[in-house]
Amino acid sequence: MADPVFDRLEATIRERRDAPADTSYTASLFAKGRPKIAQKLGEEAVETVIAACSGDEASIVPEAADLMFHLAVLLADAGLSLDDVRVELERREGVGGLVEKAARAG
Numbered sequence: 001m002a003d004p005v006f007d008r009l010e011a012t013i014r015e016r017r018d019a020p021a022d023t024s025y026t027a028s029l030f031a032k033g034r035p036k037i038a039q040k041l042g043e044e045a046v047e048t049v050i051a052a053c054s055g056d057e058a059s060i061v062p063e064a065a066d067l068m069f070h071l072a073v074l075l076a077d078a079g080l081s082l083d084d085v086r087v088e089l090e091r092r093e094g095v096g097g098l099v100e101k102a103a104r105a106g
């Protein structure tokens, strides 16, 4: 993702795809398959929402990190990467959300 931490994380996640499930949390997620990975991503999203509404701003960061990790695993399971998301965000640069929504409605 043009960031060393994200790049190293994604490299580790890719390595874990072929690791035995009982040696690694990431490997165990891959072994359980897409529905489990998606479920965990949803749980982490909810935990991020709860943190966001808790009034404890610092508690958002660890939940957001869990969310990003599980998103990276889901993307890897689909043969995608955070860089694909970066490219999509880059493509959207300069197109305001309200303008984009109006174009979809029209």
Ligand SMILES: N=c1c2ncn([C@@H]3O[C@H](COP(=O)(O)OP(=O)(O)OP(=O)(O)O)[C@@H](O)[C@H]3O)c2ncn1[C@@H]1O[C@H](COP(=O)(O)O)[C@@H](O)[C@H]1O
Pocket: 009, 012, 016, 023, 024, 025, 026, 027, 043, 065, 066, 069
């Ligand atoms: N960044 C992370 C990371 N963030 C969160 N998690 C794990 O994600 C899980 C979050 O699930 P929960 O909070 O629901 O905890 P849980 O109760 O253990 O989960 P369940 O049993 O309910 O499914 C925890 O086990 C966390 O440890 C992560 N596990 C791994 N990584 C990275 O992935 C690398 C490889 O990890 P392994 O695959 O475990 O070797 C690590 O070195 C890290 O860099």
